[in-house]
Amino acid sequence: MNDNHRETFKEEAYELLAELESALLELETTPDDKDLIGKAFRAMHTIKGSGAMFGFDDIAEFTHEIETVFDKVRDGRIPVTKTLISLTLQARDLIKMMLDNSGGEAPSEPALQDIVSAFRKLVLADGEQPSAPPRAGGCSSAQASPPPEQEISPGAQVTYRIRLAFSGDIFATGTNPLRLLDELRTLGECSITADTNCIPYLDIMKPEHCYTGWDVVLTTDKGINAIKDIFIFVEDRCEMKIDAIGTEGEEDHKKLGEILVERGDASYEDVLQVLKEKKPLGEMLVEKGITTPDKVDSALAEQEHVKRIREKAQGREEGLRKQARRHMQSVRQGSGKRRYGAEREGPHRSGEPSHPS
Numbered sequence: 001m002n003d004n005h006r007e008t009f010k011e012e013a014y015e016l017l018a019e020l021e022s023a024l025l026e027l028e029t030t031p032d033d034k035d036l037i038g039k040a041f042r043a044m045h046t047i048k049g050s051g052a053m054f055g056f057d058d059i060a061e062f063t064h065e066i067e068t069v070f071d072k073v074r075d076g077r078i079p080v081t082k083t084l085i086s087l088t089l090q091a092r093d094l095i096k097m098m099l100d101n102s103g104g105e106a107p108s109e110p111a112l113q114d115i116v117s118a119f120r121k122l123v124l125a126d127g128e129q130p131s132a133p134p135r136a137g138g139c140s141s142a143q144a145s146p147p148p149e150q151e152i153s154p155g156a157q158v159t160y161r162i163r164l165a166f167s168g169d170i171f172a173t174g175t176n177p178l179r180l181l182d183e184l185r186t187l188g189e190c191s192i193t194a195d196t197n198c199i200p201y202l203d204i205m206k207p208e209h210c211y212t213g214w215d216v217v218l219t220t221d222k223g224i225n226a227i228k229d230i231f232i233f234v235e236d237r238c239e240m241k242i243d244a245i246g247t248e249g250e251e252d253h254k255k256l257g258e259i260l261v262e263r264g265d266a267s268y269e270d271v272l273q274v275l276k277e278k279k280p281l282g283e284m285l286v287e288k289g290i291t292t293p294d295k296v297d298s299a300l301a302e303q304e305h306v307k308r309i310r311e312k313a314q315g316r317e318e319g320l321r322k323q324a325r326r327h328m329q330s331v332r333q334g335s336g337k338r339r340y341g342a343e344r345e346g347p348h349r350s351g352e353p354s355h356p357s
Helices: 003-025 035-055 057-074 084-102 109-125 177-185 226-231 234-237 256-264 266-277 279-287 293-345
Strands: 158-166 189-197 211-220 238-247
Touching: 003 084, 035 057, 035 234, 035 256, 035 279, 057 084, 057 109, 084 109, 084 256, 158 177, 158 226, 158 293, 177 211, 189 293, 211 226, 226 238, 234 238, 238 266, 238 293, 256 293, 279 293
Parallel strands: none
Antiparallel strands: 158 211, 158 238, 189 211
């Protein structure tokens, strides 16, 4: 890792720690201020994400514990108390100590563990287990649209379409977009297609520039915020559009033309015109210059992803139905055997002979 990048991270981290301290001190008098809570969360989330990205793994793992609690504070599940503020200020001092002594003497392990244990107790008090530490971090302010005419219930398996375009100088910040894509893969079943249409000819290409974009189809029960949080550290160098395109178990199956129109990669009129020629739609759209091979491949990947998720859901439902049928059959057979046994015993009373003497 370039030493300049590490030094840049440390400078930004010191500034973020100052912002965190300021927000915490203000929260002592206005504990319900959502802007201050959001400011504290973003400071920790950025330190965690950039710390993992620039090799400060100890800082990233430690900060993750505090961020987990403040994520619940944002959601109104954990209140801002004097205990929380005191713990966070102590954690802030330990993070600063780790920055001051990076590569040298770090805070003692017991001191770190005491703070981590205290924060985990706050998470357990909310009725959940603490989540695992991150590998890398990031964020985005992109919005997601819900599936048409359908509300998304908490914990539901939702399929999202995510379109990513990073600024050309993204590599100069020390960011590797592939690590962010790996983060997305940890959230659920994921299909990723590279968009190479902006890659120029070699004689004018700048090797340090990022020209590739990515189309992602992700099915997850983690919700939109989990996706957005991955890109928080690069929000000023990334254009991202998120659309919720369906929930698990939906019966409708979109055709290639519908997907391309929905994504804005072809117009409805162009698709209708090409369909009249009775040739493969994607091939004809590319031949006529209406769209590109990458966009057709991406739409086909989305179509295949949604189909695969639907087939898995149907398979699970069919397995449950078979299990229920076997259970009912077993119950009926057991009931039949009991009736047969009762008929063989006859209607005599207990203690009386079952046949004439």
